[in-house]
Amino acid sequence: MQSRPSTDLPPVASAYNGKDRNAFLFGWNPQAELWNGRLAMIGFTAYLLWDLAGFSVVRDILHLVGY
Template identity: 75%
Template sequence: METRETRPSSDLPAVAKEYNGVDRNAFLFGFTPQAELWNGRLAAIGFLAYLLWDLAGYSVLRDVLHLIGY
């Protein structure tokens, strides 16, 4: 049986750090690793919202194609 080394919780860092030394979940502006994480999160939420909207029958893409004659 394998034994695992455990350590007290006080040895753990208080926040997750990114390589620039700032909290990974901080809402920072500019070209930072944190901004890229937030950009990805918000893009995923937007994509999911569009998929749900399309499944409900309100297709923006289909309406635009219909307006231009396709």
């Protein structure tokens, strides 16, 4: 049985543009889209927890406008 070093990427991970898809690269690239999605999920979860704790930004804005 032959083992690979752990630093080798599987062929699927670098197939799109030849770079590690989990690397944090600046600019318009597939990695940016992955990080954007991950950070959006963290932000959505953080806001959901904040809202469940009773601090609702949306409810406060609706209250200010008169709804």
